[in-house]
Amino acid sequence: MPLRSSGCFLGYPLAFRVTMNRPLSKVRAWFSLLIAVLVVPLVLQAADPTEQAGKEPSDDIAYIDNGRIRVGVKRSSGCGIAWFSAGANGRNLVNHWDRGRLIQQSYYGREDGSMWDKQPWRWNPVQGGDWKGRPATTLEFKLEKDSLHAKTQGMHWAAGTELTNVVFEETIRLLDNVAHVHFKFTYSGKESHPVHDQEIPAVFLEPDLDTLVLYDDDQPWTNGPLHRSKPGWPNESRKMTEHWAAYVDQDGNGLGVLVPAADLLTCYRFGDGKREHGSCSYFAPLTRFAVTPGRVFEYDIYLTAGSVDEIRTRFRRITGNGSSPK
Numbered sequence: 629m630p631l632r633s634s635g636c637f638l639g640y641p642l643a644f645r646v647t648m649n650r651p652l653s654k655v656r657a658w659f660s661l662l663i664a665v666l667v668v669p670l671v672l673q674a675a676d677p678t679e680q681a682g683k684e685p686s687d688d689i690a691y692i693d694n695g696r697i698r699v700g701v702k703r704s705s706g707c708g709i710a711w712f713s714a715g716a717n718g719r720n721l722v723n724h725w726d727r728g729r730l731i732q733q734s735y736y737g738r739e740d741g742s743m744w745d746k747q748p749w750r751w752n753p754v755q756g757g758d759w760k761g762r763p764a765t766t767l768e769f770k771l772e773k774d775s776l777h778a779k780t781q782g783m784h785w786a787a788g789t790e791l792t793n794v795v796f797e798e799t800i801r802l803l804d805n806v807a808h809v810h811f812k813f814t815y816s817g818k819e820s821h822p823v824h825d826q827e828i829p830a831v832f833l834e835p836d837l838d839t840l841v842l843y844d845d846d847q848p849w850t851n852g853p854l855h856r857s858k859p860g861w862p863n864e865s866r867k868m869t870e871h872w873a874a875y876v877d878q879d880g881n882g883l884g885v886l887v888p889a890a891d892l893l894t895c896y897r898f899g900d901g902k903r904e905h906g907s908c909s910y911f912a913p914l915t916r917f918a919v920t921p922g923r924v925f926e927y928d929i930y931l932t933a934g935s936v937d938e939i940r941t942r943f944r945r946i947t948g949n950g951s952s953p954k
Contacts (some may be wrong), residue, residue, distance in 0.1 A: 687918075690776065692802060693774075695715065697713065697802060700712075709731035709809070710724035720834075731830070731832070732754060734830045736881070739751075744786040749786035750786075751784065753794040755796045756783070759786060762788050765783060767779040777797070784797065791817075826916065826925075830912045835898075840873060844858050859909075873895075881934060886889060893914055
């Protein structure tokens, strides 16, 4: 990978490239070799491309971990959920490439003349920040051993303005292999917005989790066959009459999200499925309502990782169709 530093080009320090292309005396050659051995590692360390590219600081993601699952929120992105893994050593399944790619709250209102890049957009408060990378403001944050609470200021995704009349709250608790998340949206503005589909929440996962699994028939929790598909681009719609969906990999393992308040979702997959930053797997359970003055909306979601059978069994128990989750 090319180093992002003024003194480097195509992966080599500029001074070292000169020594490879110009005749030198033996003394100068040995001196150049010494410089390469002693100095180049320091240059490479200082020019770490991930740091130059704006990698979050090491303490930016705050974790809670009960030994079974680990959940992390990104402090610089409105405390949106940026990490979910099975155990401390499991790989992260959440895609958090930018301020929009997290598991986070997002709502929609009227068309307001805002633009997302070159696309006409609408009033769209989100938890993480705006599309240009400006972070949302965290108002409160409390971290305990197996729970956390955050309160953040809404940010207009397209316009990049802080919405002082929108406050998001998020409380996460770990229950064995399941994370229980309570979201709250409070709107204190005076303007009324029309009825619109609302993401509850937006869910972005790593692209190798390429198969969407859910139950879409009319006899939920009867062990009926599950529907498996690979969504395309742009958005597609699905029913989820057991109120959950999961993206899984080629081995049938992945992350599931239960949203008791939703029985429909929108979904897509972007990119070629490789794990470069441009690709992702997305879905959002949906509900419909109008954001009007004084509107407060609260809902719960549950997250778990594992095989499809493990995910479905844990969610069955949470919904009252079985015993406590394991």
